[in-house]
Every structure is written in C-alpha cells, then in structure tokens.
Amino acid sequence: MKYLALAFVVLFAGLALMVISATSWANAHGSVQAVMNQVGGLLIAIFLLSVLWEIVGKRSFREETMELIRLNSDIEGTGVEAISTDRERVIDWHARLLNARKVEVFCISANTWKGNNRASLGRVAAEARIEIYLPDLTDEKIVNSLAVRSGRTSEQMRSKVEETIRAFRSLDGNRGSGNVQIYVSTVFPNFSLYKIDDRFVAALYPHRENGGSAPVICCREGGELFSMFNDDLSTVKSASIQVYPDEPPQPRIRRSRRPR
Numbered sequence: 001m002k003y004l005a006l007a008f009v010v011l012f013a014g015l016a017l018m019v020i021s022a023t024s025w026a027n028a029h030g031s032v033q034a035v036m037n038q039v040g041g042l043l044i045a046i047f048l049l050s051v052l053w054e055i056v057g058k059r060s061f062r063e064e065t066m067e068l069i070r071l072n073s074d075i076e077g078t079g080v081e082a083i084s085t086d087r088e089r090v091i092d093w094h095a096r097l098l099n100a101r102k103v104e105v106f107c108i109s110a111n112t113w114k115g116n117n118r119a120s121l122g123r124v125a126a127e128a129r130i131e132i133y134l135p136d137l138t139d140e141k142i143v144n145s146l147a148v149r150s151g152r153t154s155e156q157m158r159s160k161v162e163e164t165i166r167a168f169r170s171l172d173g174n175r176g177s178g179n180v181q182i183y184v185s186t187v188f189p190n191f192s193l194y195k196i197d198d199r200f201v202a203a204l205y206p207h208r209e210n211g212g213s214a215p216v217i218c219c220r221e222g223g224e225l226f227s228m229f230n231d232d233l234s235t236v237k238s239a240s241i242q243v244y245p246d247e248p249p250q251p252r253i254r255r256s257r258r259p260r
Contacts, residue, residue, distance in 0.1 A: 079223010085213040087203055093117050096196045100124050106133040106185070106236050107192035107203075108146060109164040125171040125180050132168050133236050134161050136184040145188065149205070169244055176245030183240040193233055200229040 084090040097103065097120035107113075110132065114121060124130050135142050137158050147157040165182055172180045194201040198221035206214040219225040 077223065078225045079219040079221070080217060080225060081199075081220055082218040084216050087113070087201070087216045088116065090216045091199065091201055091218045094120050096199060097121060097124055100128055100196050102129050102131070102195075102197060104131045104133075104195040104233060105193065106187075106189060106233060107194075108135060108150075108189055109160045110192075111160075111164055111167055113194075114164075114167055121171060127179075129179050129181070130168070130171065131181045131183065132164075133183045133185050133233075133240055134164060135189060136186050136241075137161055138184075139186050142186065142188055165244065178245060180244070181242060182244035183237070183242050185236050185240040187236045187239045193229055193236075195229070195233060198226075200226050202229055 082090045094117070097117060103121070103124050105113075121130065135146060137143060140154075143154050143157055146152075147154045150157065152160070168180055168182055191205055192203040194203075199218060201216065201218050202225075203216045204214045206212050217225065219229070
C-alpha cells in the first residue's frame with residue numbers, strides 16, 4: 001500500500017507540473033516551461049511503470065522466486081552435489097579416496113578408473129577395504145547382452161572383465177589379505193556405482209553404439225538418491241558370490257601375555 005501511495009504522489013506531481021506548464025506564466029518563461037513539461041511527463045511515465053510492476057511484474061517475480069525455492073528444495077532433498085558428463089570432475093576422487101574407510105564398486109569393468117586412481121586405491125587396499133562387484137561370466141545372458149550393448153564379442157567382454165579382476169587382485173599383491181574383495185553378480189549392470197563412505201557416484205551408460213559421454217551424478221548420504229543407490233547395491237550384493245580371496249580371511253587372534 002505504501003508503494004502505491006507513493007506512486008500516486010508521483011502521478012499528482014507530474015500532472016501538476018503538466019498543468020502549470022500550460023499556464024500563461026509558463027508561456028512567458030519558455031525554458032522553465034520546457035523543463036516542467038518534460039519532468040511532468042517523466043513522473044507520469046514512472047507512475048505507469050510502477051503500477052505495471054505492482055500488478056504484473058511483481059507477481060511474476062514472486063512466482064519465479066517461489067519456483068526456484070521449490071526447485072532448490074527438491075534438489076536438496078535428493079542429496080545431489082554435482083552432475084557432469086565427466087566422471088573425473090564430478091568428485092575429487094583423490095581427496096575422497098585418501099581418507100576412505102570402505103570403497104564399493106559395481107560396474108562392468110573399472111580399468112580406466114583404477115588406472116587414474118591407482119595410488120589412492122593402493123592406499124585403500126593397504127589400510128582400508130575395497131569391494132568390487134562385476135558381471136558373472138558364467139551367466140551367458142548377461143555376457144551376451146553386455147557384448148551387444150558395448151559393440152564387442154562375448155569373448156572380448158569376458159576378457160575385459162577378467163582383466164579387471166586381475167587388476168584389482170594386484171592391488172594387494174594377490175596376497176588375499178581380505179582388504180580387496182572381488183565378487184561376481186547375476187544382476188545386470190544398467191549403470192556403474194561407486195560408493196566411498198558417505199558418497200555415491202553413479203555413472204550412466206550411453207545408448208549410442210559407439211559409446212561417448214553420459215551423465216554422472218554425485219550424491220551425499222541422507223538424500224533420496226543415496227538411499228535408492230544403496231538399495232540397488234544391496235540387491236547386487238544379495239545376488240553375488242565372492243571370487244577373491246577364495247577363502248574369507250580369518251580374524252587375527254591376539255594372545256594375551258601371561259603375567260610373570
């Protein structure tokens with residue numbers, strides 16, 4: 001209301017100047033008459049713009065602001081922290097892996113990712129734990145479907161997965177320490193999942209035959225997407241068998257010293 005009242009004051013001032021500029025006194029003072037006429041017209045124009053903003057612009061601005069607030073609330077609820085088509089840019093892999101307690105991966109193969117983060121993954125393999133879930137090569141349906149999707153033969157697909165198994169076994173020097181655990185799953189991988197403690201990175205696969213870039217999403221624990229990906233990973237785990245180490249590592253028994 002105060003805004004509209006001020007606008008009407010401006011209108012009346014403009015009209016008053018226009019009326020005065022038409023008087024005989026103003027005619028006798030040409031330069032003053034011109035200034036009064038222009039200022040009066042300007043004040044009337046300001047009034048019209050003010051009313052237009054109050055009726056139309058302000059409402060549109062308010063609606064757009066509320067829409068942005070709702071959008072921000074939706075994004076906050078999903079827990080999304082970053083979206084990119086570049087897996088290396090969506091998260092600081094080195095920083096996350098540096099202090100990681102547990103890394104879990106579900107993918108077709110991870111040779112490129114492992115090569116880019118070899119030093120950091122070596123630290124995890126030595127001090128924490130890595131679990132990697134790969135397609136079950138004994139499941140012909142999965143192998144053939146992956147081969148068709150990637151434009152490879154079934155044998156090439158098998159070779160790629162076997163190469164990944166060898167690469168991750170080498171992280172702990174094939175010692176079977178239990179810090180590196182490899183599983184094969186009968187769940188078909190529709191996208192890759194990387195879980196580092198309280199963060200998930202999901203890398204979608206492109207539908208193009210020649211591959212290419214695809215969306216990569218990073219989300220934090222507490223959001224809807226994190227819960228969804230965590231449920232997916234649990235499904236993968238329930239349909240997996242461990243292939244490395246062949247025997248689960250036995251817990252170390254600490255012997256207490258006898259009192260002298």
